[in-house]
Amino acid sequence: MVEHAIETEGLVKVYRGRGGEVRALDGVDLRVPRGVLFGLFGPNGSGKTTLISVLIGLQLPTSGSARVLGFDSVRESLEIRRRVGVLPENYGFYEHMTARENLEYLGRLDGMPARELKRRVSEVLELVGLKEWADAKVKGFSRGMTQRLALAQALLKDPELLLLDEPTLGLDPQSVALFKGLMEELVKQGKTILVSTHLLQELGHICTHAALIRRGRILAQGSLQELSKAYREARGYGYEISVAAGAEELVRELRGIEGVTYVALENDVIRVRARQDVTEQLSSIASKYRVRSLVPLAPSWDELYRFYQGERE
Amino acid sequence: MEKILVVARKEVLENLRSARYWGLVALFVLFYVASTYAIGFAIRGFGATLAGRQRVVLQLSTNVVNAFAYIAPLLGIALGFGAVAAEREKGTIRLVLSRPIYRDDLLNGKLIAAVVLIVAALALSTLIAVPLAVALQGVNVTAEDFARLLLLLAPALLLALAYYSISLFTSVNASRSSHALMVSLVLWIFFTFVLPIVASLIAFHVLGPPPAITFRPNATRPFQPGQEPAQLREYFQKYSQIVRTVQLASPNARFQELSSALFATRQQTGAYEELSKVLSSHWIDVAVLAAYIAAFLLLSYIFFLRRQETR
Numbered sequence: 001m002v003e004h005a006i007e008t009e010g011l012v013k014v015y016r017g018r019g020g021e022v023r024a025l026d027g028v029d030l031r032v033p034r035g036v037l038f039g040l041f042g043p044n045g046s047g048k049t050t051l052i053s054v055l056i057g058l059q060l061p062t063s064g065s066a067r068v069l070g071f072d073s074v075r076e077s078l079e080i081r082r083r084v085g086v087l088p089e090n091y092g093f094y095e096h097m098t099a100r101e102n103l104e105y106l107g108r109l110d111g112m113p114a115r116e117l118k119r120r121v122s123e124v125l126e127l128v129g130l131k132e133w134a135d136a137k138v139k140g141f142s143r144g145m146t147q148r149l150a151l152a153q154a155l156l157k158d159p160e161l162l163l164l165d166e167p168t169l170g171l172d173p174q175s176v177a178l179f180k181g182l183m184e185e186l187v188k189q190g191k192t193i194l195v196s197t198h199l200l201q202e203l204g205h206i207c208t209h210a211a212l213i214r215r216g217r218i219l220a221q222g223s224l225q226e227l228s229k230a231y232r233e234a235r236g237y238g239y240e241i242s243v244a245a246g247a248e249e250l251v252r253e254l255r256g257i258e259g260v261t262y263v264a265l266e267n268d269v270i271r272v273r274a275r276q277d278v279t280e281q282l283s284s285i286a287s288k289y290r291v292r293s294l295v296p297l298a299p300s301w302d303e304l305y306r307f308y309q310g311e312r313e
Numbered sequence: 314m315e316k317i318l319v320v321a322r323k324e325v326l327e328n329l330r331s332a333r334y335w336g337l338v339a340l341f342v343l344f345y346v347a348s349t350y351a352i353g354f355a356i357r358g359f360g361a362t363l364a365g366r367q368r369v370v371l372q373l374s375t376n377v378v379n380a381f382a383y384i385a386p387l388l389g390i391a392l393g394f395g396a397v398a399a400e401r402e403k404g405t406i407r408l409v410l411s412r413p414i415y416r417d418d419l420l421n422g423k424l425i426a427a428v429v430l431i432v433a434a435l436a437l438s439t440l441i442a443v444p445l446a447v448a449l450q451g452v453n454v455t456a457e458d459f460a461r462l463l464l465l466l467a468p469a470l471l472l473a474l475a476y477y478s479i480s481l482f483t484s485v486n487a488s489r490s491s492h493a494l495m496v497s498l499v500l501w502i503f504f505t506f507v508l509p510i511v512a513s514l515i516a517f518h519v520l521g522p523p524p525a526i527t528f529r530p531n532a533t534r535p536f537q538p539g540q541e542p543a544q545l546r547e548y549f550q551k552y553s554q555i556v557r558t559v560q561l562a563s564p565n566a567r568f569q570e571l572s573s574a575l576f577a578t579r580q581q582t583g584a585y586e587e588l589s590k591v592l593s594s595h596w597i598d599v600a601v602l603a604a605y606i607a608a609f610l611l612l613s614y615i616f617f618l619r620r621q622e623t624r
């Protein structure tokens with residue numbers, strides 16, 4: 001059993017074109033644990049698509065190496081592609097073929113036996129909500145339908161690892177919700193998902209782990225808790241306390257706690273900021289009041305991104 | 314092997330559903346039938362002089378060979394130019410190559426499909442057009458003639474595959490199928506229209522104008538066949554030799570010589586030349602066509618294996 005689903009070392013990818021050199025990946029050491037929903041977050045042009053292409057052997061690294069499910073991305077890319085489902089960027093379907101025909105062709109290329117494939121195609125079409133459109137030509141599909149079909153083809157062989165490149169880009173809210181639900185469900189089933197996006201608000205909150213990438217370098221990576229730690233130490237700890245009664249009293253008492261820098265009351269919700277972790281003090285004081293909830297605030301991935309970006313510069 | 318057949322099957326089915334493929338088959342039939350029409354007129358109009366079976370079939374075969382020389386390359390190009398570039402353009406190649414398939418298997422599958430589709434188009438048009446010619450124009454086609462017309466499919470397949478290989482190569486290296494199409498068509502135009510003209514210009518330049526001949530005043534036709542003056546015959550022999558040399562590397566010219574030889578008849582008996590004789594005197598034509606196919610297929614494989622799919 002390999003510890004990480006994905007592990008790269010000093011991955012560099014240089015594109016050489018007429019306009020000179022672009023270092024799309026500049027020494028990437030990525031570690032994606034098994035069984036998590038892992039976000040690859042970064043703005044456009046930060047190297048997400050390049051990284052995913054290198055992982056499945058579609059492109060060769062200029063230097064460095066990558067192992068996916070224990071297989072080398074250059075020498076054993078076929079083994080990787082046997083086990084990994086990919087939703088690439090800028091893909092397309094055979095427009096004159098139906099959704100089902102497209103999936104059957106791709107499934108055969110996956111090496112799936114005919115009978116299993118037939119059953120599985122119907123299954124994934126149902127899963128992404130395209131059952132009624134199974135025998136319609138892809139030509140007339142909307143962006144949302146095409147993207148659902150793209151997710152379906154990635155799921156065909158029931159892979160243990162999924163690489164999804166900007167899966168929700170340009171999708172309607174309904175499809176976005178479906179995608180998020182499916183991703184969470186798949187991780188619950190024990191699968192690993194690497195999902196890239198530049199829309200941190202859209203997909204951030206379902207990811208438990210992430211790598212923040214910028215200009216081909218990883219700014220930070222790990223679980224939300226791990227990454228929040230440095231953020232909190234630098235920016236302080238935030239809390240939200242919801243009270244039923246006696247809020248003014250509580251506010252006064254909270255102000256007395258050592259290290260608390262900010263307390264504000266608004267509509268029965270008290271916001272607290274502190275220089276260090278004051279969870280214990282807060283709960284012991286709060287226990288004397290009629291408190292509905294006490295929640296330590298986690299920074300959003302957006303805030304984390306800006307924070308780690310600032311750290312580097 | 315299994316995946317090669319998966320690709321081949323899908324390519325065949327996709328093409329059989331496309332208007333482009335059937336358009337080309339229709340064009341084939343049209344050219345074929347049109348060439349028999351011309352012969353039909355000839356039979357009715359000059360029945361007396363052209364009655365001989367040999368003349369009619371000879372005329373038919375010449376027209377059919379010409380029709381194939383135009384259209385077989387187009388069929389090859391039609392199947393080749395989009396083979397890789399269109400998949401790149403549409404992005405289907407990303408879905409395909411993210412699966413456990415070797416890149417050369419993708420090309421192998423497409424090549425097999427191309428052979429199947431070319432043979433089908435050629436055979437189909439022959440099987441439609443020849444009976445039409447017999448029924449509509451009263452062209453007298455014997456079983457032997459028909460066998461030769463079917464044999465013609467072999468060189469036509471070679472010609473179509475030569476152009477397929479060339480346009481596959483352009484397709485492998487293009488990110489837009491329209492670029493691949495353009496390059497292939499330019500090559501087709503060059504070999505089909507430009508090079509023959511260039512060749513005859515060169516021949517005229519080398520040989521000068523044909524020698525002046527004095528005509529017999531009361532002759533209805535200038536010469537009986539085979540009765541031309543020796544200097545004129547010599548001139549045209551030299552002329553065609555030069556033209557042939559200039560076009561040695563032209564797949565079209567190689568096809569035309571090879572196919573015409575299929576319909577050549579023996580002087581005394583009027584029977585067709587034996588196949589082994591045809592091949593032994595025209596092996597160079599076969600070799601040139603095969604060389605095109607081998608070279609451009611090889612280059613396509615090498616470049617496709619090396620190329621990374623970006624964007």
Ligand SMILES: Nc1ncnc2c1ncn2[C@@H]1O[C@H](COP(=O)(O)OP(=O)(O)O)[C@@H](O)[C@H]1O
Nearest residue numbers: 015017022024044045046047048049050623624
């Ligand atoms: N085929 C290519 N040729 C040259 N430069 C490229 C190519 N593909 C990507 N790039 C450049 O590499 C960088 C990373 O691109 P990409 O991996 O697509 O980032 P992202 O997916 O995060 O938007 C960008 O600067 C982009 O312009």
Ligand SMILES: [Mg+2]
Nearest residue numbers: 048049050089
């Ligand atoms: Mg991208």
